[in-house]
Structure formats: C-alpha cells, structure tokens
Amino acid sequence: MTALPRGATPGPTAEDRDATAADGADPTADSAVPAPGAAVDGATDEATETVGGPAPTGEDAGAGAGEPAGGAGAGAGESPVGAEGPSSDGEAAAGTGGVPQLSETEAELAAQRALREKIERRKAEKTAPVEAGAKLSGQAAELLAAVRAVESGAKSGEAFFASPAPTPRRAAPEPGPVAAAPVRAAEPAPAAPETVASVRAVLAEGGAPEALAGPVAGVLGEQAGQVLREDPWQLLSVPGVRPEQADGFARALLGAECGPGDGRRTAALVGWLLEWAAVRGHTALESGAVRKALTEHKVPDPDEAVQNAVAEGVVLAFQDGAQGDAAGEPAEGESPVEVLLGLDRYALAEESLSEGLARLASTFDNGAAETAGWDVGGVPPSAAELIRAVAANGLVAHSGGEAARAEPAALVAAARGLGLRAYAASHSADGRRRLAAALDDASASVTVSGLLAGVEGPGRDEDGAFALDLLVVLDAPQLDVERAAVLVESLADGTRFVLSGDPNVLPSAGAGRVFADLLASRACPHIVSRTPDPGPIGELVSGVGIGELNQVGAPGREVVIVPVRDAGEAVHRTVQLVADSVPRAFGVSTAQTQVITPGHGGSAGTRALNAALKQRLNPGPGRFGGFDPGDRVAHVPAPGRTLPGTVVSADAVGLHLDCEGTPVVVPKDRVETEVRHAWALTAHQTAGMRWPAVVVVLPGDAAPALNRPWIYTAFSRGERHLSVVHGVDQALPRAVAEIPDRPRTTRLRTLLQPPAAQPDEQRGEQPAP
Template sequence: MTVPDPSRGESAEVPPSDAAAEAEVEVQVDSEVDAEVDAQAGETGEAGPVGDGSEGGADGGPDGGAKPAPTEAEAELAAQREERARIERRKADKDGPVESGAKLSGKAADLLAAVRAVEAGEKSGTAFYENPAPAPRRSAPEPAAPVRHRQPEAVPAPPSAAPETLAAVREVLAAGGAPKSLAERVAALLGEGAAEALREDPWQLLAVPGVQPDQADGFARALLGGSAGPGDARRATALVGWLLERAALQGHTALELASVRAALAERAVPDAEEAVRQAVAEGAVLVFQEEEPEAEESEDGGAEESEGAGGAAVEPARDSGPPVPVLLGLDRYALAEESLADGLARLAKTVTAADWDGPELARACGAHGLVTHTGGEAARAEPLALVLGARERGLRAALAVHTENGRRRLGSDAGAVTVADLLSGAAGLARDEDGALALDLLAVLDAPQLDVETAAILVEALPDGCRLLLSGDPGVLGAAGAGRVFGDVLAARVCPQVASRTPDPGPLGELVSGIGIGELTQVEAPGKEVVIVPVRDAGEAVHRTVQLVADSVPRAIGVPAEETQVITVGHGGAAGTRALNAALKQRLNPGPGRFGGFDPGDRVAHSPVPGRTVPATVVSADAEGLHLDRDGEKVVVPKERVEASVRHGWALTAHQAAGMRWPAVVAVLPGDAAQGLSRAWVYTAFGRAERHLSVVHGVDQALPRAVAEGLAPAPTTRLRPLLEALLAAPEEE
C-alpha cells in the first residue's frame, strides 16, 4: 500500500462518498465517548474502582508550604455560584415567596409546589407544564453612560469541608471499600452530615462524577450486607438521577419516560415504573411534557387524569390521538432552561427598534433584541464588524468568544473577551446598580458551545433593552454539557436569522463546506493543504501520527510541532488521546514525569472548570502546585487538583478542540473509532485546521458514510417549546 506523505509532495486525495452504504454511527452513552469525558473536564482523572481502597490525587510535586491562594478555577466557580445566588435573590424579591416551597421562592418554589401537589393528588402532571409570562424587568441604562472599566476583584475560594467531616466520610468510604480520595467530593455534595447520609443511603455515592452503578452497588453491599438488593428504593432513586446526569453529558436536559424505564430495567431494577414514581414523589426528578394534552371527557363529563402510585402522576392518560411524550428531568436544568427562555423573551420584547444602516446583520440587530447569525470561520468577521460599528455609534458593545484561542484569532483590535471572563468579572466590564452588565449590544461567537446553565447566567446578566446576537457554525459539535442552546433557538424560529454568504477560502474551506452538506469530495490541494495517510491498524495510526507531527509536517509544510494539533475520536482505545499523548511525549518531550506525571515543556490540556479546556505548557512545579503557561498567562494548579484537571494535550478530542484552530491539524481515525464518527465530528475535527490537514485514515468507508448519513439525533431539550410559547414567530418580510 502506497502511503502519501507531504514531505514527498504526494497528491492529496479524499475517498469518495459511498451513498449506498448504510450508516453505522450510533450515539452511545459510554465513559470513553469524548462528549462525556469533556463534560466532566473537572474529573479527567477517572475514579478508581470502588473497593480498591487506594488513595487518589497527584503522585508528584513536593509537600508542605503554606495554603495556596484561591486558584483561577476556584475563583471562577465561586463567582458563578455568587451570580446564581444573586439571580435567585432578585427573582425572590420580585415574585415573592411561595407557601409550598419552604425556604425557596420564585421559580424554584413553584416547581417544588407543583411536585408536592402531584404527590398529594391535588393536581395532574400537567401542573408541571405551565409557563408563566416573564415578569417585568428593569430598563436598560442610558446609552450615553461611559463604560467604567475595573480590575477584577479577588473572589474568596468556597470553604472546604471541616476536618472532622472529612475524617468521618473517609471512615465510611473505607468501611465500604471505596477510595478515600472521594471524601472531599462526597462532603461537598452531601454537606456537613455527609458521613451519616452515606451510611443511611450508600447509593448516594453515585452522585460523585465517575462512580459507576456496579461500584456503588459493591459499596452498598459492604455497608448494608444482604439487605442491599437490586430492588432497594434508594438504589432506584439514585439510578434515576444518575441516568439523567449521564444523559446531560450528551446534551440532554430531559429524557423520555420510556427510555428511563428501559435503562432502569437494564440495571436490574425489578419494577422500573415504580422506581420512577418513587423518584418523582421524593422530588429527585421533575415531570414535563412537550405539549399540553387535550383533556379527555369521561362518561360523567369530567376530565380524566392519570393516577400513579402514591398520587404521583407521571404519565397522563390519553384515549385517542398520538401519544404525548412525557419527560423526566433534573431541577437544575429545568430552572436553567426556563430562566433562559424567559431571559431571551425579555430581550426580544424590551428592545427599542432603531434603523441601523449597513449590511443585513446590522439592520437586523438594530430592529430586534435577539438575532442569530450562522456561518463558518470567515463569517466571524461579520459580528466583529457589527460590534466595531456599534462602538462608533457610541453604544456599549462587547464581543464574547468561547476560548482564548478564538479571542486571539480576532486580533487585538476586536477587544473580544471570553464568556468565562465576562461572567467572572475578569473582563472588567462595568455593571449597573442591579448587577447587570452595562451593555447595549452583546455578540456571542462560538454560540454552539454554550451549555444551558452558562447561557442562562449570561442572559440574566444582560439589562432590558440590550441586543443579543448569537453567532456560530451550526455544523460543529455542541457544548460539552447539558443543552442545545444555539440549535434550539434556531429551530424555534422566534427571531431573525441571518446566514452568512462568506465562504471559507481555499481547499480546506472547500472540503469542510462539502462535509457540512453531507459530501466528502476530492479537492485540489496544490499546496499540500490536505493529505490522506491510510493506515492498517491502531498501532500504525499512532506511529504515523508521531511521524507527521515530529517530522513530515514541520519539514514539508513549515509548521512546527508545537503549532500542530492532533485530534482523535475518544480518550480510550489503542489510538485515543491517552495512547497518542504517551507516544508524542516520548518523541517530543521525554522525561520521567516527576511533577504528577508531567515535565517542563509538556503540552497539556487544563480544565479549570467542567466543560472548559485550555491548552497550556508546563513550566515547573513547587509546593504551590503545577505552574502552567497559558499563552503568556501564568497559572498555578494546586497539586491536589493536578490529576483531576490536567492532561497531556498534544492530542485532544474534537469536543475539546471546538472553538479553537491551529495552523496544522492531524485528524486520527483508527479502525476502532468507526462507530464514534458522525458528520458533526468530521466537520469539527477537519475544520480546526487553518493551513494544513493530515488525515490518518483507518476507517475505510465508515468516513464517507459518517459524512453522508451520520446525523446524530438531537438531544432531548425543552428550550425550543418554551421559546415558542413565549415568542410569536417573526413576521415575514
């Protein structure tokens, strides 16, 4: 077999599409799927098997020294918690307390009251489906007010659990054969009485990310003995929550009732229907429907209602017509979606229309409070021009992106900030007396990377009258977390949608554009912009990848190894990120890994918070932790967080790479990755390359099949119907 090599100037060739082939792409809920691992970016070190009694944490770095100052991750998380608390306080002040929701108010109390009403048989399941109109909101600050820049304030780290609490939790974990390294996470989840709560209900261990049901079962048997059976109600309730949290890593904010029952049956729950009723009755999950079912008149003239055990109605009766999907969801995502829908509707309704001259995007944003914009990499110049033009009009306009890499690509004149910095206060934007950002226009690029919770906080931080532009490429992989915000807003069609007509240039632009419409075509690549490297197996894929990064691409294309990014399908497997990073480290920066597995000069992927990946380089380590250089920004990762938040980064998954681009990309498609491919994956991975793309190709016809037919089903979310209920479709021009 002849292997094309860019160093020899061999022609670039992409296999033709095979339209007759059947798609074999399947969306799987598996710990090795990159969407799940990326969404658990704060848990990148896998939880050890429950029962091994081993200690976790980084095994490198010296001990001792004073307690380190709050890290960037801790400060960011604390800022987001403070922002959520402020939002809830403001909602409570406006809406007033709800009697049924003790110690709760606003939307949270309404949901809790509805749960209790269903439990008592006072209301049917439809009580969960009502969508009240958004409350009146504050007005926007005067456009003439100047932007007041300020330095970000230091946010104290959240207090850690008391030593006696941690000691008690470690004792319980040891008794059940679980790693004591889980103690801090268990204490953070369960609070001061964590040890007692865990003894009474060992399956609460499932709430810790990375813990699997069989591990929790073993832990429960060790603590409870023979009474820990598969039909235990505590186990069933924990499994329902675990299934929904696991689904959230695939983008779902809710799951259909039938799929939850089927998944419980696969986990040996003897009565899946009763398990769901129990979870609803205990308030562990909420019940929703996509649409209001019509009330069926019974023979005596009354409307029928479904009844469940204990009065918890989870499936409305329906005598005729198509079945109405019943959804189960967790309250955190329900609150986020409803808050986001209310916020988007508020922005759409409170803007004062103005005539803005210029291209279509400017005219749409001048007349409307909510606008979407779609396009590829070249189309990013259009929102940039919009923001610069708004600033020239004297308006307070900001441009937000997903990553630091994306910010740099716009150039220093853009004044762009990352969404994380915008929410944490690090961007230095002024806020009004209510804590809202003092903005007249916010353009958010890379909008597909917004998960529902981040989007809800972002929209809540905008004042009435502020214009919001959501811009992005709908073909890329979505957020590594719950929600499909950009896709749902587009699908709802409740605001103007502006599609860019600016194509991405060159052979790479032509290739990626074709993939976006389901065509994998040959492209002319006179400058070796695209090269296909066929391989027989995973071992050869790793070998050829290292050769390309270390030798062929630098020599033939002129892109050094440090500017070449490897992208593969998942973390596990013979050619996943772990195997590739090990091989690339051995070739590019060999060393003993004396700092928790890392050496100075290692390329790493730092995940300061779940769902966010930041490329960095290791500088050194000391008593404070691992010192990283993130494109000139110095960051210290505490040694106890190294194992959980830092990985080698020569190779990333496509989910981790979304929102970023590099001069050269090597996309690795080993044979065992065939079922992990989809059109969105190929589109995202191939589209990360600016000048050169090498495809290490070992999946044969699975690649053209994935491009032609590999459309993964959209995750189950509620944002679209919520928006449709709150906003009428825009008038046709």
C-alpha cells in the same frame, strides 16, 4: 485512588465526559442511559480506574482527567526544585495589593448560585400583586409617565413629538492595564473532620474504600454519615460510583432488609440515570426510556419507581401539550403525550433562559425607528443584513463558518461608532485573539468565561447587570444551558443580544443545545451568512457540512491524505508529520501544529499519541507529577473549558503553567485531574480554536466514534494545512453522508415557542436505552 470492590466498571468521571458527550461515544449504543455494567467510556476510550472527581454535568471535563502520572515532583507532595513556594494566600493575592481575588471558577459558581436564588425570588413574586409600572426606571419609567399624562388629559399628545432628541449614549470606556497575577483554581471547601470520620466508619462497615469519605461528605453535607447509613444508595450521588457498586454497599449494610424494589434504591437510580443523560447532553429524558432502563436494572415496577422519584422530589416531570400522571398516562379525552423527566438544575436553567431570551426579544417594537442612524455602508451584504437586523431587534441569531466571523466584528464596530457599549465574546482565548484582529480593537473582545467572572469586559452596573448595550457571543454552539442562563440573566432590559456560530460543529460539552434550539424555535430573526470559507480546506469542510466528502484541488498541498494500515503505523506517521514533514514543507512549527483524534484511549488515542510526541519533541522523566518543563499541556480550570499551555516549572505549591501568556498555578493535588498533555486533543477540546496546521488521526478502531459534526469540527480547525492520517476506509465517507449529529432531548425549543407555533415533534428523537 482505590477502586470500589466487586469488579464493577466505574461510572462517569471527568475524563468520561469528554469522550461521552461528544467525541468518543459509541454510535452503536444510542442509549441516553447506560445498560447495567456497561462501560462508560467512548468506543475509543478505555475505562478509567478511579472513582470520584467533579460531579457529572456533561461538560467537557475530559481534558481535566489527567494522564496517570508516575514519578515524584509536584504530584508527589515534594518540591521538585528544592525551594519553598509562596503561601497559598500570598499566591492568590499576588499583584492585587494583598486582596485575594476570586478565580474564574469561583466567580462562575457564585454567578450560578445567584441565578438560582433570582429564579426562586421571581417565582415567588409572580404570586403577589404587582402595581403596573412599579418596577420601571429610567427611560421606560419616563415613557410610562408620559403615556399616563396624555391619558389623563394633563398634557397634549402633540407635546411629546416636539421633545428633544435623546442624548447619545456614552462610548465604551477603555479598560486600563491589569497586572498579570498567577491564576489559581478554586479550592473546594473541605468537610469537617468529624463528618469525614463518621462517613469513613459507615464506608468501612459496608466494605467501600475509605478514600470515598471526603467526596461523600462533600456531597451529602454535615449529616453525611447518618444519611448514608439510612440510605446507602446515596453513594450514587458521588461521581464515579455505579449502581452495582452501590447495590453491593447497601447489601453489606442492610442485609436482607434491602431489595431491587426498595424505594430508596429506585429513587437513587432515577437520579443517576438523569445525571448520566446529562453527561451525554440531555437536559431531560422521556419517561419511557427511564422505565426501560430501570427494568434492565432489575427494578420490579418501573412505573411505581418513576412516580416515587417524582413524589420524593428527586426529579421533575414535564408534560408539554397535555396533562397526565408521572408515569406518562394521559388524562381522559387527551392523546398520549410522553412525559419528560429532568433534574431541577437543568429545568431551572432552561426556564430562566427561555424567559430571559423572550425578555430581550421583546425589547424593540418600532424596527424602522431603531435602524435610524446605523451605518451599513462599506461592509459586505451579509454584514449589512446583520447590522440592520440587530438595529431593529433585541435578539438575533447569526450562523456561518470561520470567514463569517467578520460580520459580527463589523456589527460591533458599527455599534461602537454610535457610542454604544458593544462587546463580542468568544469561547476561547484563541478565538478572542482572532476576533480582536478582525475588530482592530482588543478592548471590545472578551471570552465568555472572563466576562462572567468579571475579569474581562465592562464589568457590572449597580444592579449586577453587564454595563453594555450590545453583546455578541461567537462560538454559540459551545454554550451549555446553565452557562447560557447565567449569561442572559446578566443582561439588562434594552440590551441587544446576538448568538453567532457554526451550526455544523459539535455541540456543547455541557447539557443542552442552546444554539440549535434557538434556531429551531424561530423565536428571533436568523441571519445566515453568505460568506464561504476560502481555499481547499474551506471547500472540503463546506461539503462535509451538507453530507458530502468531496475531492478538492489542493495545488499547494493544503489538504493531504496519509493512508495507514494499523494504529501503530498511524502513530508513527503522525509523529513524522508533526516533527518533520509539516515544518519542512509548510514552515509551520510543531508548536503551531495540533493533532486531533477521536478518543483518549485505544492504540492511537490521545494518550498513545501524546506519549509518542513527547518522546520525540520534549523527552524527559516527567519529574513534575508526570510533566517536564516545555511540555505542551491542556489545563481545565472548570468543566467545559480547555486552556492550552506550556509547563514552566513546579514547586511545593503546584505546577506552574503559561497558558497563552497568562501564568497559572495548578495545586499539586489537582494536577492529575486538571492537566494532561496536549500535543494531541479530541475534537471537542479544540472547539473554538484554530491552528495553522492540523493533523487528524483516524485509526481503524475509531470508526464507530465518527459522525458528521465530529469530522466537520476536526477538519475545520486547520487554517493553512490539513493532514488526515486515514485508516478507517469507507467509514469516513459513510459517517459524513449517513451519521448526522446525535439528537439531544431538551425543553428549550418548546419553552421558546408559543403553543400555537409548536410542531408535533418538539424534542429530539429519544434514543432507546
């Protein structure tokens, strides 16, 4: 795609989100918002050359930004195997009797739309009178009727103590076999040709590339041409466009009519700054940080710009604890409280999530009665503690390392033994398999994405809620606020909900820090596992978690340090380890060995390492849009999801992959943005997955990208062996000891806590822009 003119650096694209949200962000630039003209990639990732792509959400779409692919094949619009593929409709309906199925992406987007509609209805209902108990049903309605009968004297209270015991709830049904059909990603609805034509004319008039016509029409709707002509800075709503590019476009269209203080420009800038903050994980920004960033973008009156953006509805203003105006000025007699600015999508998600968690937490009142019948015998003490807590509470947090995953498994088994519909959801297919092995019952293990899409788990009841009684979500730090909100909204009253995970790993690639905020709010019981991860790798990782990089005894060479002098040697030694040393010494195949490095760019980033590993392990011309059969790849069907797979073939329809036993077809026009080679990945892409052997590559130029969560996550991905290709000298122990996780600014912790329990510091430390 043609780059925008004027030599400006492109804005946040799909690949940027992986490097920026968690892996390759430059710790020397702590700003939540970028300076004018600043590169958007991480310290070890080079800037991309294209604009466009998915809207920046902060989720881990970095794996979806494909390698620049040369050659013909599926990416070039010609069938590389000389055969006509099935039609689009036929492919979608394969194995389903001709009925098209929603892809996971489509189902998840539909769930998010339904969530927003539900939130709006709930807000409207709050203003109307509600008859007490009018919306209750089932056991809750019966209980209310019983209470009213006693209060009115119609029945004696003693009569209810003699009531028969409730009938045990039915056991979870066993899911039947499902025919495996090729999964295809959701195709975006194309804009009308006349709309694209009108946008193309405006872009040409302003000197912008015509290739942006489709994305602009998709973002701005049917009147996109007119909207863009009246407000050229709306170009900033298209992913990949930066302020200096939009400024040049506006000058070409408006001439002397526009200036740095133009209200249209300042409103668009405020929205763009908050979108960029979401890429880095923030759901809101302090108004002072936004004003400072606006000053750097030559806005003459930042206070007025912020007030204008709030008045125009571009952003929302929040002030917890005191009232004030949109510029952050406190009301008379009140101490200064910084105003937070946020986009409505994240504000709605955090408010919906906090309400849903509070609803679940208030489900059970009589803890002693609820624990009756739950069997805690024959399980370790930590698992017994978790079972007792979940029996007595509707919402529970559980934290621990890899070995602690056995405790939620014991919980699900105990609940199923009582006839409850209990399920455990993990972040990845690999995590689901490991969980199923611990449960010894594959039907109780699902992935979060599969559960939300309705392709895994119990399905939904007539009210649209999940048909279950207990849901345990593992890898909870990987939940961003929007996905968590959709998940909680799908849980019916009376459902027990457990969030379990390792608080030391990297946070979600999307905006928010749901698990950390829940733990910090103390809004529910928190069970801390006392089960340590075993072996030398477990000992090493446990030390990293508390800020210590210790030397550990590794008699079986479970941990090996490979010092290197430069990036070239790092690449050479990595290929040697994967192709020869690890298979020979430990019997682990190359397919079971994963390389992890801090960023995509640089001389030892994922691009360089994947090129070297492909040349050694699966050489070929890349005739399928840059890929060959047998190539190890990562497919990203939706932002924040990385599915490891292998290239099978390609045809006129697209690239055919085998993603851990599931056939997937990626349309040929989306191969470049959704598929990349995956012998080497970033740490965030590996979250929720483990391999028998892991090689962590730390070249010298990666030092600025290192912090404790990154190192903890990368080191803990290996089960039997960890090799560290070490070229950062003292930067490694310094990062472990001195550089904790970069804070994110969110509102969820504040929303979860009652006002009396809120400490003075409710938000993460706000980085200066």
